[in-house]
Amino acid sequence: MPRRVVITGLGVVSPVGSSVEAFWDSLILGKSGIGPITLFDAGGFPIRIAGEVKDLALESVAEAFPEAAACRDRKVFFALAAASQALCDAKLSDDDLGRALLHVGVGLEAFCLDDLTPYADCPDLGSAIVNSVAEGQTGRPLQTPLDVTCRILGDRYGFLGGRYTNCSACAAGTQVIGEAWQMLREGLAEFALAGATDSMLNPLGLGGFSLLRVLSDENDTPQRACRPFDASRKGTVLSEGAAFVTLETLDHALMRRAKVYAELVGYGSSLDAYRVSDPDNTGQGAVQSMSKALAAAGLGADQIDCVNAHGTGTVKNDVVETAAIKEALGPRAYDIPVHAVKSMTGHMVAASGAAEAVAAALTIHKSMVPPTINIDKPDEQCDLDYVADGARSFSGDTVLSNSFGFGGQNATLIFRRYG
Amino acid sequence: MTRSVVVTGVGLVTPLGQSAGEILDRIAAGNTAASKIPYDAGALLCPYYAPVSRFDPDAFFPENKTLRLMNRDAQMAVVAAHIAMEDAGVRADHTYPSEQIALYGSTGVSNMAVEEMSRIIEYAAADDGSLDLRRFGQIALKRVRPVMSFRILANMPICFVSIFENIRGQNAVYTPWEGQGAQAIASGIRAIQRGDVPCALVGSCDVKTRELSLVNLQQLGVFSSWEHHGRGCIPAEGAGFLVLEDQQKAAERGKRAYARIADYAIRSTESSGDLKSTLTSVMLSLQRTSYGAVIAGGDGDAAIDGSERQAFEQAGVNAVEFLRPKSHVGNLFAAAAPVQVALAAELVSHRNAGRPVLANCFGFGTEQASFLLETPCRGES
Numbered sequence: 126m127p128r129r130v131v132i133t134g135l136g137v138v139s140p141v142g143s144s145v146e147a148f149w150d151s152l153i154l155g156k157s158g159i160g161p162i163t164l165f166d167a168g169g170f171p172i173r174i175a176g177e178v179k180d181l182a183l184e185s186v187a188e189a190f191p192e193a194a195a196c197r198d199r200k201v202f203f204a205l206a207a208a209s210q211a212l213c214d215a216k217l218s219d220d221d222l223g224r225a226l227l228h229v230g231v232g233l234e235a236f237c238l239d240d241l242t243p244y245a246d247c248p249d250l251g252s253a254i255v256n257s258v259a260e261g262q263t264g265r266p267l268q269t270p271l272d273v274t275c276r277i278l279g280d281r282y283g284f285l286g287g288r289y290t291n292c293s294a295c296a297a298g299t300q301v302i303g304e305a306w307q308m309l310r311e312g313l314a315e316f317a318l319a320g321a322t323d324s325m326l327n328p329l330g331l332g333g334f335s336l337l338r339v340l341s342d343e344n345d346t347p348q349r350a351c352r353p354f355d356a357s358r359k360g361t362v363l364s365e366g367a368a369f370v371t372l373e374t375l376d377h378a379l380m381r382r383a384k385v386y387a388e389l390v391g392y393g394s395s396l397d398a399y400r401v402s403d404p405d406n407t408g409q410g411a412v413q414s415m416s417k418a419l420a421a422a423g424l425g426a427d428q429i430d431c432v433n434a435h436g437t438g439t440v441k442n443d444v445v446e447t448a449a450i451k452e453a454l455g456p457r458a459y460d461i462p463v464h465a466v467k468s469m470t471g472h473m474v475a476a477s478g479a480a481e482a483v484a485a486a487l488t489i490h491k492s493m494v495p496p497t498i499n500i501d502k503p504d505e506q507c508d509l510d511y512v513a514d515g516a517r518s519f520s521g522d523t524v525l526s527n528s529f530g531f532g533g534q535n536a537t538l539i540f541r542r543y544g
Numbered sequence: 545m546t547r548s549v550v551v552t553g554v555g556l557v558t559p560l561g562q563s564a565g566e567i568l569d570r571i572a573a574g575n576t577a578a579s580k581i582p583y584d585a586g587a588l589l590c591p592y593y594a595p596v597s598r599f600d601p602d603a604f605f606p607e608n609k610t611l612r613l614m615n616r617d618a619q620m621a622v623v624a625a626h627i628a629m630e631d632a633g634v635r636a637d638h639t640y641p642s643e644q645i646a647l648y649g650s651t652g653v654s655n656m657a658v659e660e661m662s663r664i665i666e667y668a669a670a671d672d673g674s675l676d677l678r679r680f681g682q683i684a685l686k687r688v689r690p691v692m693s694f695r696i697l698a699n700m701p702i703c704f705v706s707i708f709e710n711i712r713g714q715n716a717v718y719t720p721w722e723g724q725g726a727q728a729i730a731s732g733i734r735a736i737q738r739g740d741v742p743c744a745l746v747g748s749c750d751v752k753t754r755e756l757s758l759v760n761l762q763q764l765g766v767f768s769s770w771e772h773h774g775r776g777c778i779p780a781e782g783a784g785f786l787v788l789e790d791q792q793k794a795a796e797r798g799k800r801a802y803a804r805i806a807d808y809a810i811r812s813t814e815s816s817g818d819l820k821s822t823l824t825s826v827m828l829s830l831q832r833t834s835y836g837a838v839i840a841g842g843d844g845d846a847a848i849d850g851s852e853r854q855a856f857e858q859a860g861v862n863a864v865e866f867l868r869p870k871s872h873v874g875n876l877f878a879a880a881a882p883v884q885v886a887l888a889a890e891l892v893s894h895r896n897a898g899r900p901v902l903a904n905c906f907g908f909g910t911e912q913a914s915f916l917l918e919t920p921c922r923g924e925s
Contacts (some may be wrong), residue, residue, distance in 0.1 A: 169681025179797060231719075232654060233697055236756075238668055238675050241661065245669035251658040252584040253757035258759045259587035266763045267756065268653060271698065271719045276815055276910055288910055292651065292698035292719040300716050304731070313732070329664075329681055336690040394714045396647060396706040398636075401613065401694050413643050413712065429832045532695075532703030534715060 127310040129390075132384040132486045134215025134371030136207040136320070139470050139480055140176030140364045142437075145210065147180070148480075149487050152495035153516040157348035160364050164326050170338045174347040175326050176364025176471030181206055193277055196269055197237065203323035203367035203476075204229065204274040211318060212282065215371040222478060226314045228286040228305045229275040230297030230321025232475035234268050238328055241267075274322060286314045295435075296394070296444050296530030297321050298368065298478030299538055303392030305372050306538075315377040320369025323475035334363055336404070339439050351472075352499040353436035353465035354443045354507040361437040364471030368479035370486065373544075378463065386486040388543040390523075391424065393417025397533030404441055404529060408449030410477055414535035415453035415525065424540045426454040429461060429539070430521025431494055433485045435529045436465025437472055444506045446527065451509070461521070464512040465497040478528035478536065484541045485524040494519045545736035550920055551889040552794050552802035553632025553787030555624040555747070559594040559780050560873045562627065564890035567883075571872045578778045578874060581758075588758055589767035594780035594874025595753045596620070605708070613691045614779070617651060618699060618701035620879075624783035625705040632787035634743060635798060636710040640793075641771035643712040646741045648728040649702035650718040652750035653760065654658035656696060661756070664688055701749050705785075713741055723810070723911025724748075725881030730808055730913070732788045742793040747785030766845075766908055772847075776832035777907075780874025784882030786889070791920060803892035803917040805839040805885075806900065810913040817847065818891075823855035823906055826914045835863040836899025837891050839884050841906025843870035852906055864899065881905040881913065888917045 137144070140158025151158070160177045167173040179201070179351035186202040187193060189209070193201055212222075240258075258267060272290040279288045289304065291297045298321035305317035317379035325334065334340055341360035342351040352358040354497035378385055395417065404410070419426060432454075435446055451458045466484050467473075473480055490496055493516055500513035522542040529535045554564055559577030561567040572667060577594040581654040585591075601611050604626055629635065636642035643662075667684035672678035694700055699717040706712070716731060718724035725748040732744030752761060761767060761779055769776030794801055809829040813822035823841075838861065842849040855861075867888055878884055889902035898919040905913040 166677045167681065168679035170685070171681070236656075236661070238665060238680065242669035242675045243673035245662075245665045249584070250662050253890065254658070255583075255585045255755045255759055256587040259585075259589075259762045266760070268760050268763075270653060270721075270760075270764065272721065272724070272909060279812060279910060280814050280816070282837045283814075287727075287810060288812045290724060291716055292720050293715070293717045297699075303827045304716060307734075311738070328668075328675075328677055332680065332685045333693040333696070335685060336688065337693055338690075394716070395643060395717050396703070396712045398642065398706045398710050398712045401700065401703055401707065410712065417714065457594060473761070479604065502798070530699065532699050534699060534703065534705060534717070 128312060129375035129388060130306050130309045130372050131375050131378050131388045132370050132386045133373050133378050134211040135386060135483050135486060136210025136214065137368040137480055137483050138178055138181050138203045138207045138468050139208050139366040140178055141469050143178060143181040148291055152466060152469060152484060153493055155496050155498045155515060157498060159347040159350055159471050161347060165328060170331060170335060172331060172335050173344045174350055174362060176362060177326060178366055190277060194384035196273060198269050200322040201274050207320060208278050208318060208369045211369040211371050214470050221316050221355040222282045222284055224286045224314060225284050226286045226305055226317035227275060227308060228289045228291065228301035228317060228319040230291045230301040230475045231271045231274060232323035232325060234271050236267055257511040293534045294530035294532055295474055295477055296534040296536040297340040297475040298526045299536035300394060302370060302482050303536055303538055306389045306392050309372055309374055310525055317372045318369060319372060320367060321476045321479040322367035324365035324471055325363055325367050325474055331363060331492040349499050351438045351468050353438040353497055353501045354434055354503050354511045356502045356504045358438045361439050362471040364473050366473045366480060367476050368483045368484060385542040385543045388540045389538060391418040391422025391539035393421060394536045399533055401532050404445045406445060408445040410451035410533060410535045411446060411529055412453045414537040418537035418539050427457045429454055429457060429523050429525050431461055431488060431519060431524045432463040433481050433526040434463050434465045436467050438467065444504060447507045448508055458509055462494045462512045463509045464495055466495060468498045481526050482538055485526040488519055488524050489540055489542050492519050547739060548791035549733050549736045549788050549805045550787045550791045550794055551786050552799050552801050553628040553634060554886045554889060555628030555631060555785045556883060556886055556904045557596060557620045557624045558782040559596050560872050564886045566796050568887060568890060571867060571869060576872045588762055589770040590776055592778045592830050593753045594778050596781055602745050613694045614704055615695040617749045617751045618704045620783035621701040622704050622708045625709055625745060625747060625785040628785040628787050629709055634787055636647045640743050642710050644741050645711045646713040646732055646735045646744035647702060647706055647711045647715045648731040648744060648746045650724040650728045650748040650878045651698050651701050651900050652720050652752065658755050711745060720878055721909030722877060722880040722905050722907040723909045723913055725878050726810055726905040726913030727911060729881060729885060730810055735807055736788055736790050742790045744788045745785060746788060748879040748881045750782035750876055751781040752779035752877050753781045769845045775844050777843040777845045777875040780876050782876045783879050784886055786882050786886060801920050802889035804920040805915060807916040808913065809888060810911055813912060815910060819851040823852055824858040826912050827855060827859040827861055830914055830916045832916060833860045833862060835902045836896040837865040837901045838863040839903040840866055840868045841904035842868045843875045843907060848907060885915050891919045892919055
């Protein structure tokens with residue numbers, strides 16, 4: 126008999142707030158976290174807006190985690206801060222953590238270009254880089270391995286039940302929570318910390334995304350730039366952040382009288398196997414992901430009360446996702462709120478699914494649905510209730526949360542009210 | 545009751561060969577794939593690497609333009625995955641519905657080739673060699689191929705495998721060390737054991753022979769054994785994939801399996817923890833000490849090899865034969881685990897008189913794993 130699994134701790138660092146309270150308050154108020162890029166001089170780039178994390182003192186995180194001192198990557202510090210919040214919120218003992226699972230989703234680890242440009246004129250670039258860097262002339266690692274966050278968190282808190290570093294692109298944040306749920310359900314552990322972190326707000330990351338033509342170039346109206354499901358949407362907005370949740374078997378949570386935000390009841394994943402650059406126009410991968418999550422939860426489509434959409438604001442995603450939701454949920458799709466957190470946070474890439482899982486758990490816990498902002502006139506093919514008129518109260522019991530990754534990886538979680 | 549999982553397909557692209565049998569033959573003959581790094585890399589502590597020579601993805605996928613979007617990691621992954629699927633006789637939507645085949649993979653850090661990086665930095669550098677962001681945004685970006693992102697995102701090799709093999713089932717991609725490759729295999733095993741899917745393609749790829757990869761490894765201390773002991777791991781490149789199936793389903797379609805995965809164990813170790821204790825714990829948890837053969841994790845790194853030797857003693861592991869493939873193939877890092885398990889499967893199937901084989905996936909990173917492979921029970925698969 127599979128075990129029941131509940132969410133008992135939350136942590137988030139995002140462009141709309143770097144605490145759970147600030148994040149939630151911003152979502153409910155419909156505040157956008159998008160603005161001009163300040164992290165570097167983006168003046169020469171076609172895209173000059175993003176969702177930057179503004180209210181987290183990285184120095185404070187670095188002081189709390191001196192073992193991260195060598196890291197240059199913002200996303201490591203985001204993760205450490207968000208994970209610490211979640212563990213603090215869950216109020217677990219060290220004994221709980223020693224046998225626990227740790228699942229961390231991460232994005233790309235890009236080179237810092239300024240390490241390499243000094244060699245631009247070298248006729249034998251490869252040798253020049255190898256010899257000068259290997260001799261320690263840069264004095265800092267060219268790249269931080271993607272498992273560094275997992276290693277630091279694992280060592281600090283003593284996670285020895287299994288450490289997983291997932292790099293499933295935009296689906297990573299949802300996958301890590303789903304994989305942790307699966308393992309707790311199977312009885313492989315009683316407790317897990319799962320979440321994801323990302324920041325591609327660097328020249329190479331922003332440049333790479335710009336080339337893909339999926340970003341909104343509305344540099345003069347940043348807070349309006351991300352408009353999921355709106356007829357005039359022009360693309361998504363890159364952002365950054367991290368989010369973590371603690372998952373426990375229900376028995377474990379009850380035994381220690383833990384606060385329960387929501388029960389996680391279903392997880393599904395799928396692959397489009399279509400193209401690396403586009404979602405499958407038929408949305409079958411997304412339908413499969415949602416259908417598998419429903420089956421795992423033992424729920425019918427008519428038992429889903431809210432959808433936390435992937436909702437990126439790209440021309441293709443929103444139409445395909447709307448069609449997929451309608452196919453997966455049938456007529457129920459028209460009766461329930463479907464909202465897009467990314468309209469406010471921007472696209473936190475690998476971290477987005479984890480942040481949206483936090484939002485889904487809070488939707489249930491706080492009985493409120495955040496809005497999708499910036500919808501003036503919905504796309505004709507986007508004909509669901511996108512909560513365009515502001516946050517509203519929520520009396521339902523279940524929230525389905527979608528993440529669809531670059532490359533065709535899809536993942537869905539289903540949360541249910543506990544108690 | 546959980547389902548029994550068997551290996552029915554193996555696909556390898558390694559510096560020492562493209563089949564488990566070929567690799568074992570060459571190991572037995574004392575061959576090694578290592579060669580001296582052919583360019584001026586005097587500052588590297590490790591003087592050798594193990595590239596795959598004569599790798600030709602076009603031979604497997606003629607006139608497939610998608611290959612041009614892919615980096616070498618991904619090209620190796622799609623070739624190895626294709627060999628494994630053909631070996632198993634599994635075709636998506638023929639043998640099993642495409643959404644009923646899971647895909648779990650792992651990848652290393654996706655480093656750019658220097659030639660590609662040079663296109664970017666040439667136009668991003670100011671006259672004094674500093675980074676000029678205006679030039680980067682206004683000039684360099686226009687000269688970079690839009691496919692750059694497809695080459696550097698770490699999940700892409702596995703996504704390309706899904707596209708090439710039309711696999712649409714449950715999935716995850718892990719990174720970046722051998723232990724994460726083992727986790728991918730374990731995830732496939734569990735998916736079948738739970739009854740989620742009858743079949744899973746699991747595997748990994750990694751290319752650690754490029755200039756930037758070598759620098760990265762040195763900065764991470766991976767070559768420190770060379771400095772202190774005059775020997776160490778030899779960075780390699782390649783990919784390995786396994787087709788895992790529900791034993792009963794494989795038997796129903798008349799497919800002979802290489803081996804049954806009787807058990808596995810994965811343990812985490814703290815970065816500064818006692819590796820020997822972790823390795824001992826991993827092997828002890830398999831509750832067997834006597835094997836026909838052991839595929840050792842050892843790859844030349846003095847500390848890791850020493851810990852494994854001590855762990856063998858502490859766990860009381862004995863075997864007719866101990867093989868150390870990485871000292872011949874090189875260290876495939878993220879891609880090492882499926883190669884280790886593939887060699888174990890070949891031994892069980894063809895060379896080991898049916899005795900069980902232990903495949904250790906030990907090395908850098910915090911996760912250490914062992915797999916126990918046996919002959920499938922008579923009358924089954």
